[in-house]
Structure formats: C-alpha cells, structure tokens
Amino acid sequence: MRQPSGDPLVGERYEVEVGPVAHGGHCVARHEGRVLFVRHALPGERVVAQVTEGTTTSRFLRADAVEVLEASKDRIEAPCPFSGPGKCGGCDWQHVTPGGQRKLKAAVLTEQLAKLAGLTPEEARWDGSVEPVGGKLPAGEVPAWRTRVQYAVDEEGVIGLRKHRSHDVQPIDRCLIAAPGVSELGIESRDWTGVAAVEAIAAAGSSDRQVILRPRPGEQLPLVELDRETSIARIDEQDLFHRVHGRTFVRERAADRTWRVSEGGFWQVHPEAPDTLVDAVLAGLDPQWGESALDLYCGVGLFAGALAERVGEEGAVLGIESGKQAVADARHNLAALEHVRIECDKVETLLPRTGITSTDLIVLDPPRAGAGRDTVAHLSSLSARRIAYVACDPAALARDLAFFREGGYRPVSLRAFDLFPMTQHFECVAILEPVR
Secondary structure (H helix, E strand, O other), rough: OOOOOOOOOOOOEEEEEEEEEOOOOOOEEOOEEEEEEEEEOOOOEEEEEEEEEOOOOOEEEEEEEEEEOOOOOOOOOOOOOOOOOOOOOOOOOOOOOOOHHHHHHHHHHHHHHHHHHHHOOOOOOEOOOOEEEOOOOOOOOOOOOOEEEEEOOOOOEEEEEEEEHHHHEEEEOOOOOOHHHHHHHOOHHOOOOOOOEEEEEEEEEEOOOOEEEOOOOOOOOOOOOOOOOOOEEEEOOOOOOEEEEEOOOEEEEEEEEEEEEEEEOOOOOOHHHHHHHHHHHHHHOOOOOOOOOEOOOOOOOOOHHHHHHHOOOOOEEEEOOOOOHHHHHHHHHOOOOEEEEEEOOOHHHHHHOOOOOOEOOOOOOOOOOOOOOOHHHHHOOOOOOEEEEEEEHHHHHHHHHHHHHOOOOOEEEEEEEEEEOOOOOOOEEEEEEEOO
C-alpha cells in the first residue's frame, strides 16, 4: 500500500461549521479551504472535529466530532454506549432522532440523483421521503431489527464489532439493533479464542438460529455452547462452508412462502424488508396473467416467486443468479412452479446468450456497485413495459438511472425505505417505463 505524502494531521482539532450530509455516513465541513468529512456531526452544528485520517497534502480529511458547541435540534444522546468517536463503526446515526435520520437519508438520495442522474425528486417521481418500516417505538427505544450480525474477534478471543474504517475490534456486551433472536444466543458473553469472526443469524420467519464461525489460521474450532439450540457451521480458509451441527440453512417466511436460505446466502436483514420490497415491486409492476418476466440477481428467488404467482401458469419467469448455493436454494424454493426457471451465471454473461429479445417485466436487485452501463443497455433493448430496480446504494441507483435514460427509460415511481435504522443505509425501489 502506498503511504500518503505530507505531514500527518491525525489528532489535530479544528472548530468548524458543519455543512450538508454526504453519502457515506458523514457531513461536510471546511477548515482553511480544506474539506473535512466529519462523523458524529449534524448539518448546521458547530463542533470541534478531530482528524482521524489525512496529511497536509491530502485532498480531504476524515474527522470525528469530539465536542459539540452548537447542537442541532435533531441531536439526541446516543442510546448505545459503544457509539461515538473511536468506537463501534456499525451505526452512523445513533445520535440522531428517527425522523432526523430519515431526513438525512432523503438529503443523500436527493443529492445523488442530482449529481449522477441529473434528476430532481419531481423528475424521479419521488415524494422526497424515506418511509419508516415497522411499528412506532416509544421515545428513546432503539429498533432491534438486525437479524444477521457479523461479529469480529480480537486475538485474545474477545468479541465485538469493527471500529470505523479499521480492523480494530470494539468489545461489546450487547448490540442494541440486534434482533431478539440474535441477542438471546449469548454470543457476546462467550470466550472466542481461536476464532476470527462470528456471524449470528436469527430467522424472522421461523425459530431457526445459526452461527457461522471462521477459525483463525491453524487454530482448532472451539467447543461452542450457546444459550439456545443453534445450528453451527464453519468457514475454511478457502471460504467453503462446513456443517458442524444442525441444519445448513435457515427457513424464512415472506410473500406467503417459506424460503430456504443456506449458509452464505443473501437475505434482507430487516425482518419486514422482504415483504416491504415485494409489495413495492408488485405494486409498481402490476404483473398481468400470462406475462413474461426476468428476475436478475435473483438470490434465493424472492421476486421470481412473487412474479410467478401473478403471471400464472401461462406466463414465464426466468431468474438469473451467480451464486451456486443461492441458485440451489431458489430451485428448491420454487420447485412447485413449473413456469419458473433459475439459471446460474453472471447476469452480464448469461443474459446475452439466452436469445431473449423481449420481455414484459424486469426486476433487478444488483449488488452495491449497481448493474452498470452495458447491462442496462441490454435490458433497455428488451422493450419491457415496466422495470423494477431495487437498490441498496443511492449512488449506484442514480448512475444506472442515467444509463436507463440513455436507453429510453424514465422513472415513473421512486420509493425509499428506512430498512437500516441507526445507519446511513436505506433501500430504494424505482419503477421505470419506456419514454413515449
């Protein structure tokens, strides 16, 4: 790794006026002409920012707000004792009211749409809000929504979570946003000597629990005793999964169907996310009996299954997914639907080889990097009457919306959902139609 030039500024403190929120869980400030990306701050505040990364020649500095001189009305005391400068990097907005968090996320989406797609909220057909998901909680109560938690373990066997932009571990005795099914395992109270990482999974649609362990190189897997019956697996140095005890999958429930999700498979971490996203996609696409549909980056088949129910036996659904185990799960989950076919390959590789020249509907839920210009161009050539784009990254969404515009498609609906409370992240569903 190339070492940065210039004299280090880490530890330097500057009094700054905090500007707008930026994509990445921080706000923008300036000091003597230099840009600072400041965490633990809010727009409009005056804070003392301590530099955490950067030198005298850096284009920008990273910093933490270590003292608040003038506070925003949206600021609260962080309920988590492990949140704050130099501590856990898991949550970005513990110090912000729930409504304030959603305003910040809406501001990020607005900025990314303008910067990367040249769209106003009105042009994107978005009402400017990030919709809350789940019931309203009493004041001060933290939503315990994360059904999958990835813990790190230090060399002494102490478990915790990674600090921001660091391999260092912040020891914890609980995670406030962990779902009750994760918390009841007692992960944080165990000695994890010999283990490098622990993933805890609590299925929202069943009583299934699973813990996946990554041993340190050359170490023996410890005897694991948790507070309730749990399936155990380990990951070897080649990232292959091995059953230790119990099932190799958990059972989830969404869209009126039970889903097998195997070790290493993708499933939304908020318990209400699958149904929320399926409902938004179906409402936007309005699938009709007998139509054809593509489900791209289909995972274990969530959207393919929902589409198949709507288009019926006279319709057809093709799902494409690159993960072999996810494809096996999708085929298992949708085996009773003979008009669904799941293929294993990268979307950009397989789609041109299918011979498909047109389709009625498309759903794509790409990874964080987005679909990209070439894939979007190919999708635009298929003359779909509607396309649903499910996005976990607003920058990737905005870039791909610009590519779709080049292909003759425009958004007719955009919704954003707060499926990751306390963090910078949120999910979007954009519905596109051909420009008439």
